[in-house]
Amino acid sequence: MKNKTDKTIANKFTSFVENQTDMPPVSIADLPYIEISGQNHIELDGIQKILEYKENIIKIRFRHSTVCFNGEKLCLKDYNKKNAVIEGKITTVEFE
């Protein structure tokens, strides 16, 4: 019960800071950061878990959502605690 109250306060605080300072939401809240360069390169930040890793699909769980990258010859180029780089021919990006 106490944790839930803390989260509510934290969310309110972050939304207040966002509104007052015009800072981008990603820098304050723990939101997923996805940067797509062209059709072949994606940089991800805030990863929690890899749910599926195949040549044509990579499904990644972020804190508040799950993102599914579809394409051909997909591969994780680099992968560490919170960041990853996906390379390959990306066709669709789905948010679940």
Next chain:
Amino acid sequence: MPIHKLPRYLKGYVTFEVKGIGREEFLNFCSKNDINLFDLRLFDDTLIVSCFVSDYRKTKAAKVAGLRKRIVKRKGIRFFTNRYKKRLGLIVGFALMIFMLIFLSGYIWDIDITGNERLSDNLILETLEECGFSEGGRKSSLDISKIENEMMIKLSDLGRISINLDGSFAHIIVKERATPPVSEDTSRPSNLVASMDGIVVKMEIVKGKPIAIEGSGVVKGQLLVTGFYNDKKDNIILEHSSGKITALAEVSKTFEISMSVEEKVGSEEKIFYSVEAFGNKLDFSFGKDVDETDWNKSVSRERMSLFGLDFPIYLIKESYTKEITLEKTLSEDEAKERIKDEIEHFEKSELYEAQIQKKHITWKSDGERCRAQVDYTFLTDIAEQQYIETEQK
């Protein structure tokens, strides 16, 4: 190797393949345990991953069902050195190479001098050596500004010197002292007198009053043009005379040579080698039995080079030659030929400004000596400056 891979290479990394159904779980395990993975590739059901050696040890703790791991390759300095650990010669050779590189780069290999015209390279190099700066010298012991100052003191013709060290190469930029041009003092009053006997043919006077007239004969020292005279208004003029007095002069010159001469019929030569490097000389002239008073000595220094790169190592060749001569009596024709050569040399060096009008040679030979008397008649400028002494200041 791309630059971003260099830290990986230095730290050492392992590339391994992961097979089986639980590869997502393995990746999540790596993420949770702060294991950095890079160069991930997927081939069918095989995942090829690279990570640092320290991280690879952590992956051993991953207990994922149905997962198989196998190291494909190991890269990095630690693996490289492990591979060649037993090849001691290679390691020693490599260490020696590094040592030699560091050691040799501490010396001056080559000196390049630019900007000098009157001062010769050899003179500058010799003076530099006196100041302690020479090829093969240690760089760390040099005080460049002190050497530059010493050079300025020792070479009076030096206007400026700059010693620039570029690695093991020294570039010496020299600026010589500008000397003021020597000009004739045209402010001093002077006369023109005859420098030799002759008949005046032509007078081209720029300043002064002519005394001699064209067609008259003059003797050496006779006044031709005066700089001290009265003008039409009877004013006293004192000026610097100048002009050209062309006269027809006659000169006799005798050339003489001995008929018996020593002629070289052969020579004996002995060569000794030595090597000089970094100021040290290694002599290879074993059993040198040459008395330097009897032999002509010549030394040549040849710089060693490889693929166009000059090393501060010199091969010194000392050659001693002894000429074998025989006394020979010249024939009259041979003697005349030699005297003709002397006459030609005299005309080129002494009479180069004169226009020779007539030349007559009288030959005399008494078996021991051959003599030639040459009578020249030529046109030349006989005007010679003679300053007038005045008490004016």
